[in-house]
Amino acid sequence: DQQVKQNSPxxxxxxxxxxxxxxxxxNSMFDYFLWYKKYPAEGPTFLISISSIKDKNEDGRFTxxxxxxAKHLSLHIVPSQPGDSAVYFCxxxxxxxxxxxxxxxxxxxxxxx
Amino acid sequence: xxxxxxxxxxxxxxxxxxxxxxxxxxxxxxxxxxxxxSLGQGPEFLIYFQGTGAADDSGLxxxxxxxxxxxxxxxxxxIQRTERGDSAVYLCxxxxSQNRxxxxxxxxxxxxxxxx
Numbered sequence: 001d002q003q004v005k006q007n008s009p010x011x012x013x014x015x016x017x018x019x020x021x022x023x024x025x026x027n028s029m030f031d032y033f034l035w036y037k038k039y040p041a042e043g044p045t046f047l048i049s050i051s052s053i054k055d056k057n058e059d060g061r062f063t064x065x066x067x068x069x070a071k072h073l074s075l076h077i078v079p080s081q082p083g084d085s086a087v088y089f090c091x092x093x094x095x096x097x098x099x100x101x102x103x104x105x106x107x108x109x110x111x112x113x
Numbered sequence: 114x115x116x117x118x119x120x121x122x123x124x125x126x127x128x129x130x131x132x133x134x135x136x137x138x139x140x141x142x143x144x145x146x147x148x149x150x151s152l153g154q155g156p157e158f159l160i161y162f163q164g165t166g167a168a169d170d171s172g173l174x175x176x177x178x179x180x181x182x183x184x185x186x187x188x189x190x191x192i193q194r195t196e197r198g199d200s201a202v203y204l205c206x207x208x209x210s211q212n213r214x215x216x217x218x219x220x221x222x223x224x225x226x227x228x229x
Contacts, residue, residue: 043220103155
């Protein structure tokens with residue numbers, strides 16, 4: 001029972017263009033959403049988050065969009081840079097409930113020069 | 114140290130053996146989490162500590178897995194009678210407190226456990 005799904009295992013984008021990573025969830029109790037970035041042999045590092053009371057949160061080159069009715073969120077990176085090449089995980093949490101994060105399977109993003 | 118530290122970084126053990134994985138959280142962080150990441154998957158929740166007590170251990174797969182945090186800082190994940198299916202990267206994370214919006218968890222680099 002995969003409550004958080006990232007249906008694209010990999011994505012390749014040209015440097016300077018926009019990268020769009022997608023994530024779908026099934027649990028309507030999820031109230032807080034996060035994106036983590038992971039380099040090889042390192043732990044995931046927090047990138048950006050969004051509460052369900054918002055539909056957009058922006059931080060520099062990174063913007064997360066949330067569509068609650070569709071249970072869908074996306075991460076936009078613009079412009080994409082070679083250092084953005086990593087595996088990206090979306091994660092969800094029940095804000096008022098358990099503290100655990102539920103992660104998607106990850107999308108490997110490759111930025112080509 | 115400045116970040117979450119996990120030791121060892123790699124552990125190879127024989128099927129049936131007992132292993133201990135250690136996590137040193139960021140100083141002052143009261144919340145500590147263990148996750149397990151299998152190949153090609155995202156991290157999967159195992160257990161959450163608030164202080165010394167396990168507040169949520171619903172992710173532990175069976176009674177061969179146990180974790181402690183006796184003094185509210187360092188935590189040890191213990192696996193008895195290891196099986197090949199236990200092979201994964203075990204991630205530890207900590208955060209300053211619970212129930213606060215924006216309290217993101219900081220992850221360690223993980224311990225790669227291989228059971229042969």
